[in-house]
Amino acid sequence: MATQQGNGKRLTIREVARALGVSTATVSRAIHGRGRISPETRTRILRQLERLGYTPNLHAQSLAGKRSMAVALEYLGAVEVLADSFLVELARGVQQSLVTHRYRLLINLSGDQEYRRSVLRQWIRGRVVDGVIVVANPRIDLEWQSALTAEGIPIVWIAYDVPEPMPKRTAVVQLDIAFGWAEAFAYLYQLGHREVGFISAYPSDPALEIVQNAARQYGLTLSPIVHANGETPADGYTAAQQLLATEPLPTALLARTDLLAFGVMQALQQQGLRIPDDIALVGHDDLPMAQWMNPPLSSIRIDYAQLGHSAVELLMRLISSPDAIPAPVCVATRFIPRLSAASHPQRRR
Amino acid sequence: MATQQGNGKRLTIREVARALGVSTATVSRAIHGRGRISPETRTRILRQLERLGYTPNLHAQSLAGKRSMAVALEYLGAVEVLADSFLVELARGVQQSLVTHRYRLLINLSGDQEYRRSVLRQWIRGRVVDGVIVVANPRIDLEWQSALTAEGIPIVWIAYDVPEPMPKRTAVVQLDIAFGWAEAFAYLYQLGHREVGFISAYPSDPALEIVQNAARQYGLTLSPIVHANGETPADGYTAAQQLLATEPLPTALLARTDLLAFGVMQALQQQGLRIPDDIALVGHDDLPMAQWMNPPLSSIRIDYAQLGHSAVELLMRLISSPDAIPAPVCVATRFIPRLSAASHPQRRR
DNA sequence: CTCCGTTGCGTAAGCGTTTACGCAGTCTGC
DNA sequence: GCAGACTGCGTAAACGCTTACGCAACGGAG
16 A cells, blocks of 8 residues: 655655656646546546555645645633643544544644744744634633734634624634523422522633523522632632532532532532532533543533534635625533432432 | 734745845744854844744745654544543643744544544655654554554654664653552552452553563452453443452452543442442552542552653654664653552451 | 637646855954 | 955755646537
8 A cells, every 4th residue: 555665755746747647737636626637537646646655745735725724723721721621522523523624623732821822823824724713711802812813814713602793704603501501400490409509610701690590590599609710620629618618508519610520529528528418519511521420420511523513614614715704603502410410408308 | 013914915034034135045044043144133133023923834834944843643542532631641741842842743633543544644744744652552553563664754652662673763762650550569568458450451451461560579469350442431330340240359459541440430339339448449540530539549640741751852863863763761650549549448347 | 611618738837935055255374 | 465264145946736827639519
């Protein structure tokens, strides 16, 4: 299969063309199926390329073709935290859809926020990517948003709300977390819960209001509300300790994310509280680890494949037609009941 | 800061050179600090570049410079599983070290093994990467290894043992898991354990023999040994169920990886076994989640930063000097005692 | 049979960099 | 005061690909 010699020199399109007795233009046309080429020559050339083990130099392709066939995925928050969960799940969803379009995915996993932003700028200006998917969490950074759109590159935002007005070359995938929370509240209400605690990530998180509205709609009140001021399990742990000092304890506890919930869980259990016998617990994002906790953590699932798919489709439309203004797409969440929220403390007695 | 206009056209080195009244060669020399250029002109130009917001086209750089300033990280196993843990931790360690060398990191997160290998081949032949770091888990695939080295690209293997003979343009970071297991066995022996069960990933895993030797050396025997034939928590779960059918139960259980241990834990607890009161449990890799389990999972820690650093240093040497034959580097693991293995069932009574 | 539209392919001009080479001008040592 | 080395910079040829343009061959309509 791999007839190509492994020394430093690699096969170029010119050599291949000469070997096949055609021009480089014809080989290029055969590869891409673009331009005027007879089907016979095309299949003939493609077969030969396979045999020779020729692979085009991607940099030369990008330079001459004026497109890089790659997109970047960027996360606004602290990636040291999210790398092993939300972002990876999303990346997998995005990449899965990108393959269909023969696009590659680039992610910068490390460094602080400022560093990652500078790298992204370098990628954009350096023509490394044709478009960007940005996860706006906890909220859209307006200043950065305008700086990014000023670069003139297609951008898809994954956010809770649609910004007004929407800039040029921009599209939005709205993650409707209200749906999943509503399901959760209906479930909790039916179990007998009326007042439930909430471990929030940040005071400024727009999700906070969304959750509160959903709770009110289903006859529940969020109280107390504690801000973890972070997104790690450790942050959840300390926030839960803080909450445990209040009296009386709520019958159920909600965490803004599973990652926070993991820490909350440990704090509760170290206090001798049994879940859900003494207090129920619900997380959000349904990370793969949620089901392996003890007890399995009830959570709200994000359809990462769907989310990635929508983002990619919007981005592809923005890339292919510069003047397109795609309508926002909405992706809903689902409540996944598990043991950690399977009963109500009072009722059980 | 960003004076560059955001429309489609971007600043080229030619335009910048003309604006500064110098040649493109001089600008290029100023950027890289290579070649003969006076310090004064260099700083002058660099300042102006900053002001203009110029960023070189990376594809043109790679094409003309004959190097891409990027390396790939590849994992032999099923990445759908490992993405959110081992690989991400390692990626972070690698990337951290790459930054110093102004190199970028590329990872293909999705697709099955065959697809990922074909993508890697495309990256190599397409000159997208200058080198590759391969995690050989569970063992080095000899056929693929020779196919990869035949591509003539620098490769660093992260493996348990050093292959003989070592091919050209190849280096090895040896992960010494014997060290961490030895610490674990010493600890367990002192607690009174003599016969411990082992949940292996695959029968062919070379780690199996290493663990067995370490156990023997510390007066323990591995029995029973159950192969999960996989690496997910779900695989660990079923393997543990299988093991629970054997009589008598060992006093402690070791899992090849934390991911397996997570599933084992749930299986044990569903059987009503308390950890560590009824049976002790130890994992391997010390994933960030280990400490958030209930009870916190005792594990064997891999120093990912160190591992990544070593791999990067070796790779850089291979890239810069084609004939270098760097000696293998060894990175040791450490046992991290936590509650899941803090006591011995019999002694406790 | 001619005219014109279409088809299949080759020629060559980019794409935006890097770098070998060459050429003044400046030092250094004797 | 001069040969030779060195310094700082510009010129222009790559790097490997895409694609606008042109040209010959062909086919159908009149």
